[in-house]
Amino acid sequence: MAKTAGIMVIGNEILSGKVIDTNSPYLCQELRTLGVDVRRIVVVPDDIAVIAHDVLLYTQTFDYVFTTGGVGPTHDDVTIEAIAHGLQRRLVVHPEMEALLQRHWAERPPAVRQKMATVPEGAQLLMEPDLPIPVLYVANVYIFPGIPQLFRRKFDSIKERFRDVPYHVRLVYVRARESDFAHVLDQVVQEFPDLLLGSYPEVGNPDYRVKLTLESKELPYLEHAYTRLLGLLPAETIYQVV
């Protein structure tokens, strides 16, 4: 079984359409490549009760929880407090984080350093050589900033710890209309119930109408399903396979 993940994107700016979330697409692609199965993404406002409720649910439901956003020094940065609340942990000053902030954020106001050093009790730091400020996690919740450049740098620095058995993928590009071979897909998923089979029409593509994706962590199973699908689709409708 693949490890599962839930992603929480935190920030009013996403919901109000001011900022487009690029962190969750990046995380989905990276985690898929690592072999992790993302089961849910949620975008929630900077609201302590809402975040707290969801983080508790997610921590119980998924192997990993990733949060992005709401970890800065301003009034609307409530993620840390909300996670503490949701996981029923006290907020405490983390001495190591405090020391790091003292070193790297020496010129910032003390109240800001104090806020940034305050974490849910039991939270731990993932120190990486290239990160002045480490990644914070508590239980199975990994806490990231929302600013895409910082988010990616932090995630990339720790991503190898999530590596798992990879997914194997086959792609089939089909010229026919999806409606005309829907019954073929039905048959394949009936014969191969563990196959992950996706069917994605593309509007306006001159070469093909539908992209089919076949995936499994078991390569022989994938190849059997792939062979079966190719045998059922009329040969003249297949534009390309990868």
Added chain:
Amino acid sequence: MAKTAGIMVIGNEILSGKVIDTNSPYLCQELRTLGVDVRRIVVVPDDIAVIAHDVLLYTQTFDYVFTTGGVGPTHDDVTIEAIAHGLQRRLVVHPEMEALLQRHWAERPPAVRQKMATVPEGAQLLMEPDLPIPVLYVANVYIFPGIPQLFRRKFDSIKERFRDVPYHVRLVYVRARESDFAHVLDQVVQEFPDLLLGSYPEVGNPDYRVKLTLESKELPYLEHAYTRLLGLLPAETIYQVV
């Protein structure tokens, strides 16, 4: 009070990183412009139980629910069935939809037309002159396809029905580091608790460090808060106001 909305993006292809969801950002921007308050976005797999659970919750929580994805003719298109399940309605053939599909999709397999004409009992059609296939809704749930071109065309054709009192917006671009004026923002939100105040640092911008957004549906309230903020921020730190 603004009308609220929840958005459900349905599809394994988003969670597995194959496709980037552009529908929810579009919807967030459009709904904000219309004056609707989007409170939550969720991305869920093509899983009947998961979708059914969430759609029931959302229909009870928000004024409007928008779903995108999972409405085509293939095995992984389970949105309609899941919505029926979640709202505890039977699946029935909609005679008007059946007639429209007979006219516009005459060349497609009967099983496909049958599937596309099957809807939750009580579902209604929003007929628009420019749409051959109308928008389907049931209770407060508006059901859209996932393909971005079709999604936008359908949403745009019906969006005026959601128009509400607009949000008024002021933008302030600040040269200073967010940490250095976080206390000013705290003070403004204490004095203007109904102000929607966002603070968004930008990495690598040569002109300013932070974009502040001030919003309210009450223009005088917004202007008072805006004036107060400008009075508290050191004048030399303000790069631009809009």
